[in-house]
Amino acid sequence: xxxxxxxxxxxxxxxxxxxxxxxxxxxxxxxxxxxxxxxxxxxxxxxxxxxxxxxxxxxxxxxxxxxxxxxxxxxxxxxxxxxxxxxxxxxxxxxxxxxxxxxxxxxxxxxxxxxxxxxxxxxxxxxxxxxxxxxxxxxxxxxxxxxxxxxxxxxxxxxxxxxxxxxxxxxxxxxxxxxxxxxxxxxxxxxxxxxxxxxxxxxxxxxxxxxxxxxxxxxxxxxxxxxxxxxxxxxxxxxxxxxxxxxxxxxxxxxxxxxxxxxxxxxxxxxxxxxxxxxxxxxxxxxxxxxxxxxxxxxxxxxxxxxxxxxxxxxxxxxxxxxxxxxxxxxxxxxxxxxxxxxxxxxxxxxxxxxxxxxxxxxxxxxxxxxxxxxxxxxxxxxxxxxxxxxxxxxxxxxxxxxxxxxxxxxxxxxxxxxxxxxxx
Amino acid sequence: xxxxxxxxxxxxxxxxxxxxxxxxxxxxxxxxxxxxxxxxxxxxxxxxxxxxxxxxxxxxxxxxxxxxxxxxxxxxxxxxxxxxxxxxxxxxxxxxxxxxxxxxxxxxxxxxxxxxxxxxxxxxxxxxxxxxxxxxxxxxxxxxxxxxxxxxxxxxxxxxxxxxxxxxxxxxxxxxxxxxxxxxxxxxxxxxxxxxxxxxxxxxxxxxxxxxxxxxxxxxxxxxxxxxxxxxxxxxxxxxxxxxxxxxxxxxxxxxxxxxxxxxxxxxxxxxxxxxxxxxxxxxxxxxxxxxxxxxxxxxxxxxxxxxxxxxxxxxxxxxxxxxxxxxxxxxxxxxxxxxxxxxxxxxxxxxxxxxxxxxxxxxxxxxxxxxxxxxxxxxxxxxxxxxxxxxxxxxxxxxxxxxxxxxxxxxxxxxxxxxxxxxx
Numbered sequence: 001x002x003x004x005x006x007x008x009x010x011x012x013x014x015x016x017x018x019x020x021x022x023x024x025x026x027x028x029x030x031x032x033x034x035x036x037x038x039x040x041x042x043x044x045x046x047x048x049x050x051x052x053x054x055x056x057x058x059x060x061x062x063x064x065x066x067x068x069x070x071x072x073x074x075x076x077x078x079x080x081x082x083x084x085x086x087x088x089x090x091x092x093x094x095x096x097x098x099x100x101x102x103x104x105x106x107x108x109x110x111x112x113x114x115x116x117x118x119x120x121x122x123x124x125x126x127x128x129x130x131x132x133x134x135x136x137x138x139x140x141x142x143x144x145x146x147x148x149x150x151x152x153x154x155x156x157x158x159x160x161x162x163x164x165x166x167x168x169x170x171x172x173x174x175x176x177x178x179x180x181x182x183x184x185x186x187x188x189x190x191x192x193x194x195x196x197x198x199x200x201x202x203x204x205x206x207x208x209x210x211x212x213x214x215x216x217x218x219x220x221x222x223x224x225x226x227x228x229x230x231x232x233x234x235x236x237x238x239x240x241x242x243x244x245x246x247x248x249x250x251x252x253x254x255x256x257x258x259x260x261x262x263x264x265x266x267x268x269x270x271x272x273x274x275x276x277x278x279x280x281x282x283x284x285x286x287x288x289x290x291x292x293x294x295x296x297x298x299x300x301x302x303x304x305x306x307x308x309x310x311x312x313x314x315x316x317x318x319x320x321x322x323x324x325x326x327x328x329x330x331x332x333x334x335x336x337x338x339x340x341x342x343x344x345x346x347x348x349x350x351x352x353x354x355x356x357x358x359x360x361x362x363x364x365x366x367x368x369x370x371x372x373x374x375x376x377x378x379x380x381x382x383x384x385x386x387x388x389x390x391x392x393x394x395x396x397x398x399x400x401x402x403x404x405x406x407x408x409x410x411x412x413x414x415x416x417x418x419x420x421x422x423x424x425x
Numbered sequence: 426x427x428x429x430x431x432x433x434x435x436x437x438x439x440x441x442x443x444x445x446x447x448x449x450x451x452x453x454x455x456x457x458x459x460x461x462x463x464x465x466x467x468x469x470x471x472x473x474x475x476x477x478x479x480x481x482x483x484x485x486x487x488x489x490x491x492x493x494x495x496x497x498x499x500x501x502x503x504x505x506x507x508x509x510x511x512x513x514x515x516x517x518x519x520x521x522x523x524x525x526x527x528x529x530x531x532x533x534x535x536x537x538x539x540x541x542x543x544x545x546x547x548x549x550x551x552x553x554x555x556x557x558x559x560x561x562x563x564x565x566x567x568x569x570x571x572x573x574x575x576x577x578x579x580x581x582x583x584x585x586x587x588x589x590x591x592x593x594x595x596x597x598x599x600x601x602x603x604x605x606x607x608x609x610x611x612x613x614x615x616x617x618x619x620x621x622x623x624x625x626x627x628x629x630x631x632x633x634x635x636x637x638x639x640x641x642x643x644x645x646x647x648x649x650x651x652x653x654x655x656x657x658x659x660x661x662x663x664x665x666x667x668x669x670x671x672x673x674x675x676x677x678x679x680x681x682x683x684x685x686x687x688x689x690x691x692x693x694x695x696x697x698x699x700x701x702x703x704x705x706x707x708x709x710x711x712x713x714x715x716x717x718x719x720x721x722x723x724x725x726x727x728x729x730x731x732x733x734x735x736x737x738x739x740x741x742x743x744x745x746x747x748x749x750x751x752x753x754x755x756x757x758x759x760x761x762x763x764x765x766x767x768x769x770x771x772x773x774x775x776x777x778x779x780x781x782x783x784x785x786x787x788x789x790x791x792x793x794x795x796x797x798x799x800x801x802x803x804x805x806x807x808x809x810x811x812x813x814x815x816x817x818x819x820x821x822x823x824x825x826x827x828x829x830x831x832x833x834x835x836x837x838x839x840x841x842x843x844x845x846x847x848x849x850x
Contacts, residue, residue: 020791020793024790024791103812105810105811105812109801109805111811111812116793118823118824119793119823201823201824202823202824222647222822222824240846243845243846246846246848247846247848250848250849254848254849254850360843364841364843365449366445366449368445368541368544368839369839370839370840371839371840371842372839372840372841372842373841373842373843373844374841374842374843374844375843375844375845375846375847376534376842376843376844376845376846376847376848377847377848377849379848379849380534380842380844380847380849381840381842385530385849386530386536386840387528387530397647398543398544398626398627398837399543399626399627399647399824399825399837400824400825402837402838402839402840403839403840404840412823412824412827413827414793414794414795414796414797414827414828415795415796415797415806415811415827415828415829416789416797416798416799417796417797417798417799417801417805417806418785418789418798418799418800418801419798419799419800419801419805420668420800420801421665421668421671421672421800421801422800422801422802422805423671423672423675423679423801423802423804424675424679424802424804424805424810425679
């Protein structure tokens with residue numbers, strides 16, 4: 001190990017030890033720490049904004065895109081938003097100590113399945129500084145230590161935020177080492193983190209598909225490989241086309257750069273002639289580029305000659321666009337839609353628009369994805385929308401947690417067995 | 426890919442497709458299949474025993490140990506036991522379709538968290554043929570497809586059993602492909618299985634620590650790395666020493682070759698003088714070799730000169746003996762015991778014997794293991810003993826399932842969202 005990696009490992013060992021103490025902390029102490037974080041964010045607003053200015057100056061010099069700069073930028077309202085987020089986590093039920101199952105065995109043994117923290121969670125993330133607060137507060141409330149590796153572009157802001165968090169939790173009597181923020185932007189440290197399965201129990205990458213895949217393939221510990229959503233909305237023959245139009249447009253345009261935004265519309269051939277021209281027109285209004293399969297092109301007719309409609313290439317299906325682009329395909333039946341989703345979906349967010357109740361239930365039952373939705377926008381696959389408070393990630397794994405991951409989803413459990421001298425025969 | 430690997434992949438694709446149909450099967454159909462398995466095991470008892478004779482003849486020629494031969498051997502009672510096990514799984518609640526959470530959001534969206542199968546589970550196991558039936562029936566009831574890779578030594582018996590299972594489930598209207606038994610004993614196929622993360626959702630190795638570690642390190646899909654238990658029992662100053670003696674001896678001798686058997690006894694210095702000589706004598710009666718640390722040696726005095734007591738070497742702590750051997754160490758406090766368990770334990774089964782209630786609770790809360798036990802034998806860390814029916818494994822992972830894994834522990838969940846046209850603002 002290099003010196004810097006050894007130092008990171010030593011610090012993570014300290015985080016793991018601190019996390020064992022945090023695991024025994026009462027709800028009251030954890031909530032006091034969360035409130036202290038909120039208060040200290042507010043009282044340090046000016047220094048947070050100054051740090052953010054420095055990051056933004058550097059980012060502008062480095063020529064980062066407007067979109068990136070926007071994600072990085074803090075203002076008073078956004079700082080207030082971080083404080084509110086910490087207070088919100090304080091208001092949620094403490095998952096730790098929850099008894100998931102309790103049973104007395106015929107031999108008198110008392111069996112209790114109790115929710116416990118995972119241990120130490122490593123998070124690698126990019127751009128938005130509020131992620132630092134979201135993750136640190138979720139981990140604190142759920143009794144987990146956390147190793148935070150933020151993006152280079154926000155390193156000054158994130159360092160200030162992490163310092164505030166550490167001071168605040170220490171003021172509440174929790175060891176400051178439960179939160180470890182990596183201040184070095186040395187890229188090699190990411191690789192080193194992924195080797196530390198002796199001290200990091202779970203790795204969560206939040207960022208590009210490349211980052212998520214890299215972590216999934218290289219982490220020695222378990223990793224949540226989520227956040228990449230190739231999302232379909234199937235418009236059934238029984239659909240209310242007004243609803244369908246509103247839902248599909250919302251799923252595409254309300255925030256096109258995120259994982260639960262729509263990528264592909266599958267339209268039943270029975271309604272394609274009515275629906276597709278309206279969709280193309282509405283997408284045109286919102287500057288959405290429509291890439292249509294051969295059948296859809298012919299249905300679209302004259303519209304297909306417009307600026308916003310072009311023939312789909314093969315890789316326009318199965319692609320997460322993260323932009324104002326959508327592909328569309330006509331299918332003959334719900335089974336064709338299933339086949340397409342099995343082949344091209346990423347098991348993230350899959351929706352149907354249909355009035356026929358039986359068709360809706362078939363879709364919800366048979367489509368294999370973390371979140372399946374009927375008659376609503378895929379944009380609702382979100383921890384805050386689900387009422388989980390915040391989320392650390394949206395998982396497309398099938399093991400452990402699936403879909404939005406809030407407090408409960410970053411816990412484990414243990415079995416406690418209480419006896420009076422029972423032995424096995 | 427080699428031809429044989431390609432063929433395995435093709436068959437596993439068929440299993441995955443069949444598993445999607447099984448996922449929608451009713452409880453009645455699955456139970457009918459399980460009863461059919463039980464009946465066909467009984468009516469084919471003679472051919473199962475003939476196949477087992479052939480395996481045993483080969484094993485004897487190959488010079489396998491008495492212990493191995495015993496594990497492999499079937500007789501009428503053991504065949505009946507397999508049929509009973511299948512009937513028992515039929516009697517358990519169907520985990521699939523269970524609603525884990527249900528909530529209506531303020532915007533009217535109806536949110537349901539529903540238990541679903543994982544998909545396809547790969548299992549690599551050794552020797553005991555009843556494992557073929559246990560795993561196939563647990564997977565069937567939980568709606569999962571399964572790829573079974575049994576040990577070479579039981580290949581003829583397991584092939585017959587797998588054929589019976591496939592015929593039985595087909596007779597109940599479930600596609601026979603949901604169960605895939607690998608008839609080739611080509612070792613390279615294990616490596617090929619571990620690459621098939623496109624069709625196998627979870628890998629479960631059951632066997633030696635080497636096998637478990639190999640799968641854990643090489644599987645591209647998630648793997649349950651359990652089954653290796655370095656188990657401690659801590660005898661506190663407040664212990665009832667009669668209970669302690671019975672519990673420690675039971676944990677060591679009742680079945681020494683399994684993962685939940687005791688490996689190390691930690692004895693509080695306050696009771697060491699009373700307890701250790703009695704333990705050494707009782708272990709002597711049961712032919713248990715005791716390896717004692719320096720302080721325990723001096724307490725044991727004259728007994729330490731006996732045939733069954735010798736000084737512990739450093740690797741006698743942290744070793745899973747799987748034999749009539751135990752190490753013993755005197756500790757000054759419960760905190761010393763914690764430190765020892767953190768350093769040497771494998772988070773599998775950890776026990777305390779103590780009458781002081783506060784000490785018991787500290788141990789149950791602070792020791793980080795899948796199953797923590799007070800005043801009882803570590804041998805109770807077992808799916809059947811816990812009332813889970815059978816078990817596919819005992820997990821020492823902290824993610825997904827921990828401890829004994831029965832039906833629920835080989836499932837996932839999905840979120841179903843039902844709307845009436847809601848869009849996100």
